[in-house]
Amino acid sequence: MPRDPASFRDPAGHVYLRDGKVFRSVLPAGVAHYRAAKGSGFLDIATRGGRLIEGREVDPAVLHDEELDAVHVIQHPRLDFISYPYEWSFSGLRAAALLTLDLHLDALPHGLTLSDASAYNVQFVGPRPIFIDYLSLIRYEAGEIWLGYRQFCEQFLNPLLLTAKTGVAFQGWYRGSPDGLSSADLGALLPLRSKLDPRIALHVLLQGRMQRSVTAKRTSIAKKIRLSQTALENNLRSVRAWVAKLEPLTSRRTPWQSYERTVQYTGEERAIKARFIGEVVAAAHPRTVWDLGCNSGEYSEIALSSGAQTVIGFEPDLGALEAAYRRAVTKRLNFLPLALDLTNPSPSLGWRNQERLGLTERRNADLVLCLALLHHLVLGRNLPLAQVLEWLVSLAPRGVVEFVPKEDPMSEQLTALKPDIAPEYRRETVAGILRKLARIEREEVVTGTGRILFAFVRA
Amino acid sequence: MLRNQLEGVLSIPILSARNILSMDCRQHYVFCSTKLESNKVTEMQRKTRWPLALAVGTALLALPLFPATADAQYLDPGAGSIIVQAVIAVVIGIAATLKLYWRRISAFVAKRSKQDPNLEP
Numbered sequence: 001m002p003r004d005p006a007s008f009r010d011p012a013g014h015v016y017l018r019d020g021k022v023f024r025s026v027l028p029a030g031v032a033h034y035r036a037a038k039g040s041g042f043l044d045i046a047t048r049g050g051r052l053i054e055g056r057e058v059d060p061a062v063l064h065d066e067e068l069d070a071v072h073v074i075q076h077p078r079l080d081f082i083s084y085p086y087e088w089s090f091s092g093l094r095a096a097a098l099l100t101l102d103l104h105l106d107a108l109p110h111g112l113t114l115s116d117a118s119a120y121n122v123q124f125v126g127p128r129p130i131f132i133d134y135l136s137l138i139r140y141e142a143g144e145i146w147l148g149y150r151q152f153c154e155q156f157l158n159p160l161l162l163t164a165k166t167g168v169a170f171q172g173w174y175r176g177s178p179d180g181l182s183s184a185d186l187g188a189l190l191p192l193r194s195k196l197d198p199r200i201a202l203h204v205l206l207q208g209r210m211q212r213s214v215t216a217k218r219t220s221i222a223k224k225i226r227l228s229q230t231a232l233e234n235n236l237r238s239v240r241a242w243v244a245k246l247e248p249l250t251s252r253r254t255p256w257q258s259y260e261r262t263v264q265y266t267g268e269e270r271a272i273k274a275r276f277i278g279e280v281v282a283a284a285h286p287r288t289v290w291d292l293g294c295n296s297g298e299y300s301e302i303a304l305s306s307g308a309q310t311v312i313g314f315e316p317d318l319g320a321l322e323a324a325y326r327r328a329v330t331k332r333l334n335f336l337p338l339a340l341d342l343t344n345p346s347p348s349l350g351w352r353n354q355e356r357l358g359l360t361e362r363r364n365a366d367l368v369l370c371l372a373l374l375h376h377l378v379l380g381r382n383l384p385l386a387q388v389l390e391w392l393v394s395l396a397p398r399g400v401v402e403f404v405p406k407e408d409p410m411s412e413q414l415t416a417l418k419p420d421i422a423p424e425y426r427r428e429t430v431a432g433i434l435r436k437l438a439r440i441e442r443e444e445v446v447t448g449t450g451r452i453l454f455a456f457v458r459a
Numbered sequence: 460m461l462r463n464q465l466e467g468v469l470s471i472p473i474l475s476a477r478n479i480l481s482m483d484c485r486q487h488y489v490f491c492s493t494k495l496e497s498n499k500v501t502e503m504q505r506k507t508r509w510p511l512a513l514a515v516g517t518a519l520l521a522l523p524l525f526p527a528t529a530d531a532q533y534l535d536p537g538a539g540s541i542i543v544q545a546v547i548a549v550v551i552g553i554a555a556t557l558k559l560y561w562r563r564i565s566a567f568v569a570k571r572s573k574q575d576p577n578l579e580p
Contacts, residue, residue: 150540202547210539222538231548238551 001066005354006120012135016066022078024055024134025063025070033115033138034072042110043134051103053077053123053132074134080288081312081364084356085119085155086174087338087346089318089325090163090248092129093170096122097156099129101240108233113140117148119155119180120356124336126310127328143226146235150211153203154180157239160246161204162186165194167249169318171339178349178356184208199242248322269447274302276444277369277400280455281306284398286366288312292342292392293373297324300335303369312365313337342373343381365396372451374430375404378422380414385424386433393437397458403430405450427452 001023007015012030016023026034037043046052055074063070085093096119104114114136121133146152158181159170166189173181187195187208194200210218227235265273281289281303287310291300294313303311315321315337324337340346345359370392377383392399404411406425431454434440438456445452 145541146544149544150537153540198550202543202550206546207540207543210543212539214538218542219538222541225541225545227545227548231552234551234555235544235548238547 001063003066005352006350006356008351010133010135013070014067016063017078020078022076023058023062024074024076025060025067026072026074026135027067027069028071030135031071034135036139037112037134037137040110040112042107042112042137045110046103046106046131050128051099051131052134053079053130055134076132079123079125079132080310081336082357082362083124083312083336083338084178084346085122085159086171086178087340088124088171089321089337089339090160090170091322091325091329092124092127092336092338093119093156094160094243094246095127096124096129097152097160097243098240099131100152100156101236101243103131105233105236105240107137108140108229111140112137113144113147113232114138115147117152117155126332126334126336127325140229142229144232145225145227146232149235150207151180152239153183153207157203157243158183158186160243161194161200162189163248164246165190165200165249169339171318175346175349182208182211184211199238203239248318265447269451272444273371273402273446273453274299276442276446276453276455277302277371278306280398280400280442281308281367284367286398288365289367289369290314290365290395291369291371293371293376294324294337294369295320295372297327297333297335297337299369299371300324300337301327301331301333303367304333304335308367310334311336314340314342316341343377343383363395366398368392368396368399370399370401371453372402372404372410374401375406375408375411375414375425378425379406379411382421385422385429389430389433390437393434393456393458398456400453400455401430401434402446403427403452403454405452408447408449408451430454 001016001018004015004017011027012033013025013027043052047054053076055076058073058075060070060073063073099122100117107113115138116136121131121136122129123132159174162168162170162181183204187205190200195205277299286308289303289308289311291311291313294300294315297313300311300313313324313335315324316339318339321337321339327333328335328337348354348358348361349356374388377388378385392401405427431440434454434456438458440454441457442455443452
């Protein structure tokens with residue numbers, strides 16, 4: 001059984017994947033902590049509250065071939081889709097940060113603490129974060145410090161502060177530095193005004209300065225530091241109150257934030273498009289739909305109400321992404337919008353390039369929606385039409401693709417300042433290429449400007 | 460009556476030093492018995508902005524006591540972060556203490572002015 005390639009750091013146990021099942025070994029190094037966590041009843045409480053993934057002990061012989069010394073083996077339900085913090089929206093990362101802090105605060109009265117604060121210990125079910133690592137919950141010893149404080153800052157607090165204080169998106173930097181943003185680097189970028197905030201002065205500037213070098217004296221001081229449980233709780237609470245109030249810098253407006261209000265559809269045309277998508281989804285009964293260029297999630301919502309169980313949306317515009325995340329939260333949709341430029345999808349990252357999987361390795365869509373996106377990729381980003389369609393059909397066995405003709409005002413805007421680089425971008429060519437790759441089940445003109453929807457089924 | 464109340468207020472700094480926030484130099488044990496309520500933290504931060512800034516200023520002034528040395532340039536395992544969280548615990552402790560102090564004074568003043576209307580300006 002293959003071990004999850006990201007599961008190697010923690011000596012307390014490892015994760016294995018087999019036949020769509022997830023098993024976690026508890027090794028001798030982690031047994032005492034796991035038993036304490038289980039005995040405290042907190043694992044059950046957190047699971048019932050929906051904050052911790054479910055897990056039940058199975059016969060350790062399941063992992064006999066892989067880990068002979070596994071004392072316990074826990075089986076977890078398999079999540080539909082694994083996403084990474086560098087793909088989350090600002091609100092998504094903030095929700096994951098709050099979950100980590102809340103879990104820590106609630107675990108302490110049960111005599112437990114968190115051994116780390118890795119953002120990769122959080123996954124999303126729809127827009128709801130869920131903690132997945134049982135072995136992070138360990139026995140709390142009186143006087144113990146906040147063990148994951150530095151990691152919390154680098155993987156949660158600093159990326160959020162970057163976007164909240166400078167307006168710069170954290171996702172690109174986070175992807176380039178999957179273990180997080182260092183306090184020293186962030187401190188160098190923050191505007192003077194935010195440096196006057198005492199919290200930033202302490203958590204970012206002082207910490208960045210302290211991390212720049214290590215002296216034996218400082219290490220020996222650090223070794224002796226003890227925090228009372230109240231002081232630890234106070235630290236967690238004060239960071240929680242701060243994080244909960246962080247918002248992306250609003251002075252930076254993004255072009256697609258108000259797309260739905262400015263888009264060139266009449267009410268009737270919008271209804272035709274919604275009906276087409278609803279019918280295609282209803283007929284396909286997909287478990288998972290990928291909505292490429294999901295914008296604020298209008299059609300993701302239609303896919304869900306038409307019978308899709310879950311929708312993963314991808315959107316490069318962070319303003320629209322926030323709107324999509326808000327939609328998912330307020331309407332309780334099983335919809336996870338992620339930040340992604342489809343011309344440069346997430347690669348495989350980390351140790352041996354296997355720790356965090358690329359987007360292609362995580363394909364799980366039964367149906368893909370590519371609405372009002374093709375012209376951006378072909379006319380706006382100069383991608384070859386045939387390659388885009390080929391890639392699209394490779395993503396899922398079924399899909400809907402919208403063709404926006406060059407005469408459409410949105411296309412005209414994309415090509416207003418440059419020569420026509422895609423003479424093949426015509427309705428007939430799109431239909432012709434699609435027919436070679438798949439069967440066109442249905443097509444319908446949806447607007448007066450000649451936008452067309454194609455529903456395809458892979459041959 | 461008044462004397463009792465005055466003593467109650469004046470005893471707070473002594474209490475604070477001993478019980479609310481103390482740092483044992485040998486153990487570096489940051490002890491704080493003043494519990495923050497999660498929903499009141501921001502209110503506290505607003506009220507104690509100046510004392511907090513002063514405390515941070517003091518902490519930053521203390522920085523040169525830990526000079527960066529060129530002979531030890533390797534990845535920090537987190538010693539710095541451990542010290543920072545202790546500093547933050549102290550700052551929060553001071554802020555919580557000040558808040559408690561402030562509350563008692565305002566309660567005292569409110570009580571006094573209720574008791575004796577002549578004291579009101």
